[in-house]
Amino acid sequence: MKLATYKDGSRDGQLVVVSRDLTTAHYANGIASRLQQVLDDWGFLSPQLEDLYRTLNQGKARHAFPFDPALCMAPLPRAYQWADGSAYINHVELVRKARNAEVPESFYSDPLMYQGASDDFLGACDDARFASEEWGIDFEAEVAVITGDVPIGATPDEALESVRLLMLANDWSLRNLIPAELAKGFGFFQSKPATAFSPVAATPDELGEAWSGGRVHLTLQSVWNARKVGHCDAGPEMTFHFGQLIAHIAKTRNVRAGSIVGSGTVSNKDWSKGYSCIAEKRAIETIESGEPKTPFMAFGDTIRIEMNGRDGQSVFGAIEQSVASLVE
Amino acid sequence: MKLATYKDGSRDGQLVVVSRDLTTAHYANGIASRLQQVLDDWGFLSPQLEDLYRTLNQGKARHAFPFDPALCMAPLPRAYQWADGSAYINHVELVRKARNAEVPESFYSDPLMYQGASDDFLGACDDARFASEEWGIDFEAEVAVITGDVPIGATPDEALESVRLLMLANDWSLRNLIPAELAKGFGFFQSKPATAFSPVAATPDELGEAWSGGRVHLTLQSVWNARKVGHCDAGPEMTFHFGQLIAHIAKTRNVRAGSIVGSGTVSNKDWSKGYSCIAEKRAIETIESGEPKTPFMAFGDTIRIEMNGRDGQSVFGAIEQSVASLVE
Numbered sequence: 001m002k003l004a005t006y007k008d009g010s011r012d013g014q015l016v017v018v019s020r021d022l023t024t025a026h027y028a029n030g031i032a033s034r035l036q037q038v039l040d041d042w043g044f045l046s047p048q049l050e051d052l053y054r055t056l057n058q059g060k061a062r063h064a065f066p067f068d069p070a071l072c073m074a075p076l077p078r079a080y081q082w083a084d085g086s087a088y089i090n091h092v093e094l095v096r097k098a099r100n101a102e103v104p105e106s107f108y109s110d111p112l113m114y115q116g117a118s119d120d121f122l123g124a125c126d127d128a129r130f131a132s133e134e135w136g137i138d139f140e141a142e143v144a145v146i147t148g149d150v151p152i153g154a155t156p157d158e159a160l161e162s163v164r165l166l167m168l169a170n171d172w173s174l175r176n177l178i179p180a181e182l183a184k185g186f187g188f189f190q191s192k193p194a195t196a197f198s199p200v201a202a203t204p205d206e207l208g209e210a211w212s213g214g215r216v217h218l219t220l221q222s223v224w225n226a227r228k229v230g231h232c233d234a235g236p237e238m239t240f241h242f243g244q245l246i247a248h249i250a251k252t253r254n255v256r257a258g259s260i261v262g263s264g265t266v267s268n269k270d271w272s273k274g275y276s277c278i279a280e281k282r283a284i285e286t287i288e289s290g291e292p293k294t295p296f297m298a299f300g301d302t303i304r305i306e307m308n309g310r311d312g313q314s315v316f317g318a319i320e321q322s323v324a325s326l327v328e
Numbered sequence: 329m330k331l332a333t334y335k336d337g338s339r340d341g342q343l344v345v346v347s348r349d350l351t352t353a354h355y356a357n358g359i360a361s362r363l364q365q366v367l368d369d370w371g372f373l374s375p376q377l378e379d380l381y382r383t384l385n386q387g388k389a390r391h392a393f394p395f396d397p398a399l400c401m402a403p404l405p406r407a408y409q410w411a412d413g414s415a416y417i418n419h420v421e422l423v424r425k426a427r428n429a430e431v432p433e434s435f436y437s438d439p440l441m442y443q444g445a446s447d448d449f450l451g452a453c454d455d456a457r458f459a460s461e462e463w464g465i466d467f468e469a470e471v472a473v474i475t476g477d478v479p480i481g482a483t484p485d486e487a488l489e490s491v492r493l494l495m496l497a498n499d500w501s502l503r504n505l506i507p508a509e510l511a512k513g514f515g516f517f518q519s520k521p522a523t524a525f526s527p528v529a530a531t532p533d534e535l536g537e538a539w540s541g542g543r544v545h546l547t548l549q550s551v552w553n554a555r556k557v558g559h560c561d562a563g564p565e566m567t568f569h570f571g572q573l574i575a576h577i578a579k580t581r582n583v584r585a586g587s588i589v590g591s592g593t594v595s596n597k598d599w600s601k602g603y604s605c606i607a608e609k610r611a612i613e614t615i616e617s618g619e620p621k622t623p624f625m626a627f628g629d630t631i632r633i634e635m636n637g638r639d640g641q642s643v644f645g646a647i648e649q650s651v652a653s654l655v656e
Contacts, residue, residue, distance in 0.1 A: 011368055011584075040339055078408045078584060080447035086514075107512075114514040115443040117577075119408035119584040130580070131481060152654065153459060174580060184435075186414075186442040187515020193580040249445075252458070252502060252521040256339075256406060256447040326481065 001046070001053045001203045003028075003165065004317075005035055005073045007123070012036065013073040017049055018200050019056050022317055025067040026056050035076050035201070039258040042148055042164060046203075069199035069317045074121035075167055076146065076258060082118035082195065083249050084142070084171060084262035085111050089239040091267035091280055098283035111240040111248050114187050116171070118260065122196035124317060127324040128172055130193065136175030137297040137323055141222045141276035141305045143234050144169040144262040145242050146201060150255035159250060160214045160243025166207065168198035168220070168305055169262050170319045175279055175296060197260075198305075199317035210310055214241025218315070220266045222276050223304040224297075229281070230274035232266045234307070299325045329374070329381045329531045331356075331493065332645075333363055333401045335451070340364065341401040345377055346528050347384050350645050353395040354384050363404050363529070367586040370476055370492060374531075397527035397645045402449035403495055404474065404586060410446035410523065411577050412470070412499055412590035413439050417567040419595035419608060426611035439568040439576050442515050444499070446588065450524035452645060455652040456500055458521065464503030465625040465651055469550045469604035469633045471562050472497040472590040473570050474529060478583035487578060488542045488571025494535065496526035496548070496633055497590050498647045503607055503624060525588075526633075527645035538638055542569025546643070548594045550604050551632040552625075557609070558602035560594045562635070627653045 002020065005013035006027075015028040015035050031048045032038045038045045055061045086092055089108060096103050122128060130137055146165040150158070177191035204211045210218045217235030221228060240248075242261060249255050266276045275281045282292030297303070306318040330348060333341035334355075343356040343363050359376045360366045366373045383389045414420055417435060424431050450456060458465055474493040478486070505519040532539045538546045545563030549556060568576075570589060577583050594604045603609045610620030625631070634646040 080406045080408065081445060083445075083517075104512075106508075110512075112512055112514050113517055115445060115517060117409060117411075117443060117581060118446070119587055120582045129480075135580075152457075177580075180434075182513055184432075184438075184440055185510055185515075186440050187513070189411075189441055189443060190576070190580045194582070248518070252463075252505075252518045253445060254448045254522070259447055 001050050002200045002206060003035060003049065003075060004200045005075050005077055006071050007073050011077065013077050017052050017056055018067050020206070022067055022200065022314060024056060024064040026052060026061045026064045028052065036258050039146065039148065039164060042257070070125040072125070072199040073123045074197040075165070075201035076260065077121055079118040079121070079258055079260050080256060081259035082116040082262070083113055083259065084116050084264060085113045085240060085245045086264035087111060087238050087240040087245060088264055088267040090237055090269050091265045094267070094280055094283040094287070098286040108239065111245055113245065113248055116192055116195060120194050122194050122321070124196060124199040124319045125321065126196060127322050128196065129324045129326045130174070131326045133298055135177055138173045138175050138278045139222065139297070139303045139305070140171040140173055140265045141220050141230060142169040142171055142262045142264060142266060143216050143220065144197065144260055147246055147255055147259045147261060148257045150246055150250050152250055152252065152254045154247055154250045156241070156243035156247040159246035160241070162246060163204055163242060165201040165203060166216065167201045168307060168316050168319055170196040170303065170305055170321065171262060172196070173277070173279070196319055196321055198319050202315055206315065208310065214243040218307050218309065220276060220305065220307050222274070225301055228274070230276045232268050232273050232276050234263070234266045237268055238263060297323045299323055329378050330528045330534060331363060331377065331403060332528045333403050333405055334399050335401050339405065341405050345380050345384055346395050348534070350395055350528065350642060352384060352392040354380060354389045354392045356380065364586050367474065367476065367492060370585070398453040400453070400527040401451045402525040403493070403529035404588065405449055407446040407449070407586055407588050408584060409587035410444040411441055411587065412444050412592060413441045413568060413573040414592035415439060415566050415568040415573060416592055416595040418565055418597050419593045422595070422608055422611040426614040436567065439573055441573065441576055444520055444523060448522050450522050450649070452524060452527040452647045453649065454524065455650050456524065457652045457654045458502070459654045461626055463505055466501045466503050466606045467550065467625070467631045467633070468499040468501055468593045469548050469558060470497040470499055470590045470592060470594060471544050471548065472525065472588055475574055475583055475585065475587045475589060477585045478574055478578050480578055480580065480582045482575055482578045484569070484571035484575040487574035488569070490574060491532055491570060493529040493531060494544065495529045496635060496644050496647055498524040498631065498633055498649065499590060500524065501605070501607070524647055524649055526647050530643055534643065535637065542571040546635050546637065548604060549634050550602070553629055556602070558604045560596050560601050560604050562591070562594045565596055566591060625651045627651055
């Protein structure tokens with residue numbers, strides 16, 4: 001099942017069911033108006049949405065209309081939790097190697113995660129607005145899941161069972177604000193502005209065998225200013241799977257329905273696969289030649305992030321954003 | 329106006345209006361069922377709640393009932409944002425001095441803030457459950473505000489105008505998990521379990537002149553195992569006022585209605601006023617005698633956090649929690 005949230009001027013938008021091929025959609029009216037509502041009562045509401053999804057895919061839904069990703073808010077326009085991991089340890093290794101820092105041994109057994117802001121997400125095609133290009137504007141292409149309820153102390157296997165939906169994320173980062181912020185010791189804050197998500201959130205069964213072991217075994221493509229810069233395999237090199245990431249959160253507290261958990265920048269050891277964030281490209285340049293060469297993003301730049309299934313079709317639709325100045 | 333959220337088995341509870349003296353309450357049925365709903369549409373809904381509040385205070389509300397803090401969830405049982413500052417720089421100075429670390433000059437102009445988890449708050453009288461006493465269980469008594477919408481780039485003065493409600497917070501901390509977690513560089517995560525809030529959230533006018541300059545000029549009392557350990561002045565030593573803290577969040581992103589912003593541990597230079605978290609007491613002991621003497625909390629311990637107005641009456645009701653083992 002594929003779900004999206006249409007802009008309607010309200011804070012939470014209107015829930016729509018989207019056909020498997022992303023061509024048509026249907027309001028979920030009569031079942032649920034908001035995605036959080038469905039996550040709060042998944043067992044009761046999701047089968048009703050599945051019925052509508054089936055009818056829509058058969059071309060028999062009575063009030064279907066063409067699906068337009070540009071009209072989408074984030075599937076959850078605001079959420080009660082956005083916790084982002086850095087689960088591809090290769091990314092951490094590269095960034096650290098570029099500044100001659102070691103990767104602590106514990107990083108291979110204890111995931112890095114940060115708590116992100118979740119009150120104001122961006123839709124897949126919304127402009128990303130920043131006050132200054134000097135902040136080091138960077139995209140970060142990721143896979144993310146939305147969970148059901150996970151009790152405190154859940155094991156990774158138990159936590160994995162809670163995955164309700166998958167999406168893509170663009171975890172915008174302001175690289176030049178990060179060093180001073182991390183030096184303060186409390187983690188990211190101003191350096192992580194509003195995150196964008198794919199037009200569509202899909203249930204795990206939509207990925208077929210590509211969803212395996214808590215990882216998505218598909219290629220994540222990043223296209224920056226119409227140039228393909230990343231075609232990274234999201235699967236085998238994900239050091240910590242989603243069940244492990246969710247269990248990390250649940251060690252000391254409950255994780256409640258509608259929590260979004262991100263994978264961190266998808267990253268491969270094979271540099272020929274490109275990159276899912278510019279910081280990584282700059283780290284490679286620094287390792288190779290002593291300094292970064294690729295600049296961060298400028299106003300007017302575009303970024304497109306998408307993932308195709310094994311059938312070659314887009315699974316979640318594309319995140320397709322322009323970088324814009326806050327002051328018009 | 330004073331508002332609370334009664335437990336009713338649902339995730340968001342039932343909104344109630346509470347009388348100024350905290351003796352009676354009335355369901356807000358017919359106006360709004362959940363507090364987030366009111367924050368989403370404050371201009372329209374809050375005057376209707378104010379009318380009910382006035383009637384309740386006059387003893388004329390038809391279906392009033394005795395108010396019981398033990399039946400309260402957090403005023404917002406889950407929220408779209410919980411951002412906690414460390415606005416009393418004395419606290420930072422003490423903790424750093426105890427480990428022979430300097431306070432960077434920037435800490436006096438740039439607030440320390442961390443993003444907290446907001447999907448599962450504790451009610452004022454809920455037990456705080458932890459898997460292990462070895463984690464270094466500590467309370468942190470704070471003041472917190474709930475905001476309306478704040479646009480990206482708002483000034484501190486503009487941000488201050490967005491304060492809709494005030495409450496008290498107990499920002500539970502697991503001290504022995506903090507050093508390893510902060511060493512990872514991404515900030516607090518497992519070391520900050522579910523936060524508890526006072527039974528009641530109050531509009532700023534309820535504090536009269538004690539709400540001034542974005543600070544609450546009242547004494548915050550902390551009573552640990554029936555012993556008063558803190559009577560700290562929350563006002564003049566708050567280095568950054570709430571408008572400054574909110575503007576810090578809004579530097580790179582919008583802050584949306586229902587965001588909770590905390591002051592951090594209330595702390596005074598005058599040690600005779602006691603402490604609002606055990607870590608501070610232990611820092612003082614370390615400075616005085618080379619090592620901490622006061623242990624952290626044990627299962628069965630109780631903590632009571634309360635603030636009286638200038639009329640001597642409790643403003644928000646008391647946070648009154650027991651520490652309990654996760655395994656019963």
